[in-house]
Amino acid sequence: MPKLPFPDCCGCTACRSICPKSAIQMRPDQEGFSYPVIDSDLCVECGRCGQVCPVLHSPSVPSSYVDCVVAQSNDRDVLDESTSGGFIDALYRYVLEVCKGYGAGVTFDGDFLPKHILTDSYEKAKEFRNSKYAQSDLSDLFIDLRKLLSEGKTLLFVGTPCQVAGLRSYLGKDYENLITVDLVCRSIPSPKLWRKYLDWQEHRHQSKVKKVFCRKKTYGYHSGALEIEFENGKRYAGSNRVDYYMKSFHSDQCSRPSCYDCKFKTKHRCSDFTVFDSWNPQAVVRSDLTDNDRGYSNVIVHSEKGREILNQLKDVVLIPADPEKMFEFTGGMESNSIQYKPGRKTYYADLDLLGFEVTAKKYVTVSAKDRLIERAKPLRYYIKKLLK
Ligand SMILES: Cc1cc2nc3c(=O)[nH]c(=O)nc-3n(C[C@H](O)[C@H](O)[C@H](O)COP(=O)(O)OP(=O)(O)OC[C@H]3O[C@@H](n4cnc5c(N)ncnc54)[C@H](O)[C@@H]3O)c2cc1C
Ligand code: SF4
Ligand code: SF4
Numbered sequence: 449m450p451k452l453p454f455p456d457c458c459g460c461t462a463c464r465s466i467c468p469k470s471a472i473q474m475r476p477d478q479e480g481f482s483y484p485v486i487d488s489d490l491c492v493e494c495g496r497c498g499q500v501c502p503v504l505h506s507p508s509v510p511s512s513y514v515d516c517v518v519a520q521s522n523d524r525d526v527l528d529e530s531t532s533g534g535f536i537d538a539l540y541r542y543v544l545e546v547c548k549g550y551g552a553g554v555t556f557d558g559d560f561l562p563k564h565i566l567t568d569s570y571e572k573a574k575e576f577r578n579s580k581y582a583q584s585d586l587s588d589l590f591i592d593l594r595k596l597l598s599e600g601k602t603l604l605f606v607g608t609p610c611q612v613a614g615l616r617s618y619l620g621k622d623y624e625n626l627i628t629v630d631l632v633c634r635s636i637p638s639p640k641l642w643r644k645y646l647d648w649q650e651h652r653h654q655s656k657v658k659k660v661f662c663r664k665k666t667y668g669y670h671s672g673a674l675e676i677e678f679e680n681g682k683r684y685a686g687s688n689r690v691d692y693y694m695k696s697f698h699s700d701q702c703s704r705p706s707c708y709d710c711k712f713k714t715k716h717r718c719s720d721f722t723v724f725d726s727w728n729p730q731a732v733v734r735s736d737l738t739d740n741d742r743g744y745s746n747v748i749v750h751s752e753k754g755r756e757i758l759n760q761l762k763d764v765v766l767i768p769a770d771p772e773k774m775f776e777f778t779g780g781m782e783s784n785s786i787q788y789k790p791g792r793k794t795y796y797a798d799l800d801l802l803g804f805e806v807t808a809k810k811y812v813t814v815s816a817k818d819r820l821i822e823r824a825k826p827l828r829y830y831i832k833k834l835l836k
């Protein structure tokens with residue numbers, strides 16, 4: 449085990465969870481990304497933390513895929529609140545309502561920071577809908593999950609590929625009652641940056657945040673925007689084109705260091721399902737489809753267990769598709785890491801020194817043309833609807 453923390457550490461918490469002496473704490477570094485810190489007074493040098501680290505020892509990966517579908521929920525509320533086609537919500541519904549099991553996913557805590565939680569209530573699992581674009585806090589979730597699995601409970605875990613690999617590595621064996629879903633994950637910014645962005649928005653709108661959707665489809669799936677509702681009734685919406693947080697994220701200058709050489713980006717995954725955006729559904733399905741601009745999920749099934757579950761899902765349309773064609777439209781994100789940008793070196797130091805607004809404006813530009821295109825979006829959307 450290299451001395452903790454090491455730069456490739458993805459923060460999966462497997463080492464902390466396995467430690468028999470509770471000698472490892474996850475602590476945020478200056479940038480706000482959490483890393484394991486060992487208390488040498490408690491450590492007995494058993495080496496187990498190194499053995500479960502998925503960065504040092506990748507979990508075995510059986511196959512690339514056994515099935516592949518494009519999915520869209522039949523439930524309008526699910527579809528409106530989900531990032532793409534609402535496929536993951538259908539899985540939670542199956543596990544929580546049919547199997548009477550548990551679901552683990554990401555919600556916002558009281559400070560609007562992403563946090564993985566566990567629930568046996570589908571009502572609560574509705575909070576998992578929509579991507580939260582900052583690294584989630586896993587706390588001691590893996591330990592709780594292992595307990596439930598050994599009691600025979602059915603469990604669905606959804607997370608980034610590194611989190612799923614960390615969980616599988618910590619568990620150390622296959623559980624028939626565990627279902628895992630990973631995402632095609634561009635990369636992840638820090639919770640500290642996200643909170644500083646929200647502080648800035650609260651200051652601009654003179655009110656506390658009440659609700660956040662990182663990708664809302666008010667003007668269609670293809671024009672998704674980050675939307676914030678404030679307690680004073682004000683509302684903010686900004687797409688990747690004009691929003692300074694989303695633009696920073698997509699400029700690859702503020703992601704976790706491990707994301708620039710991600711060990712988990714491969715078509716071969718240790719999960720049961722890989723789910724991601726279906727930007728060109730009509731080009732990947734093996735039948736006729738007219739894109740209704742409400743969002744579709746690309747779903748790659750990696751296991752026979754996953755294939756069986758697929759047949760049990762309700763309230764979701766599943767259309768057979770071609771996996772290789774799906775990958776054509778991800779920009780290589782399923783297998784390639786983001787490129788390291790020179791700005792990454794100083795982005796977070798500037799954040800501490802200059803605050804969110806000045807830093808973001810120093811590293812990304814929102815042009816007058818960007819703002820014009822953004823302003824024309826509602827009009828374009830309604831004209832498109834009228835012409836249909
Ligand atoms: C950080 C991040 C980066 C992504 N990058 C890409 C990409 O580059 N290309 C692409 O095609 N798709 C990407 N996705 C996936 C995509 O945005 C959708 O999540 C996916 O299509 C599933 O959509 P859905 O409608 O089925 O589920 P949704 O209703 O959107 O459900 C989202 C699920 O993701 C989980 N989740 C939310 N936020 C986080 C988080 N911070 N960490 C871990 N799990 C989380 C929730 O628990 C929930 O189960 C990314 C997702 C995330 C969270
Ligand atoms: S070597 Fe063993 S005791 Fe020490 S931190 Fe790692 S797991 Fe814990
Ligand atoms: S097990 Fe996870 S958190 Fe621990 S060192 Fe490895 S990558 Fe980092």
Ligand code: SF4
Nearest residue numbers: 610633635636707710
């Ligand atoms: S890019 Fe890789 S290391 Fe970064 S959050 Fe996604 S899976 Fe984890």
